Amino acid sequence: MDDRTRTEIEAAAFRALRAHLIEARPDVQNIDLMTLAGFCRNCLSRWMQEAAAERGIALSKEEAREMFYGMPYAEWTARYQREATPEQKAAFARALHESGGHGTGGEGDGAGGQPPR
Template identity: 50%
Template structure:
């Protein structure tokens, strides 16, 4: 249920959807922003966005939701753009994820 005290919940769905699509398209162009780096900094990545749209009722399933966010099948995206995570990136991601524990 929306929180009527949060201005975000007062936005029309069409506005929120337009902003979400802009975010996704921005991430599609910024392949240099690796998922592991997004996770380390903000505690979410492209895959999280895909999971969230599926959990919100998109009915796509994991693979199709990730393809929708990445703009291509996940395995193709990984082969083209994903680099090997360093131990430092993994450590930052793990620390960042601890901050997500209280965020439903």
């Protein structure tokens, strides 16, 4: 398989993952994704921002989030994000501790024990 085809396949898989998380399963909360998988939608938007920066393209945190979520982040949170329950916060803290704090980092992405926002 040539590099271009591989990149196209990887990009299609990413778009399918994004669509699944945004369109098919907006009910799944970021804190639960972080607890179970160590990443969430915010991480994916940050990885997009980092990929843009690697290519010399300036993309702010909010621009990257809007690009990923398909709407301003404030609108997404108002529509879909619920306040984390004490149980979710405890599970997140346990997962962070068990991983030795090796999450994806970043503000509100689990760094320092902060649930995703």
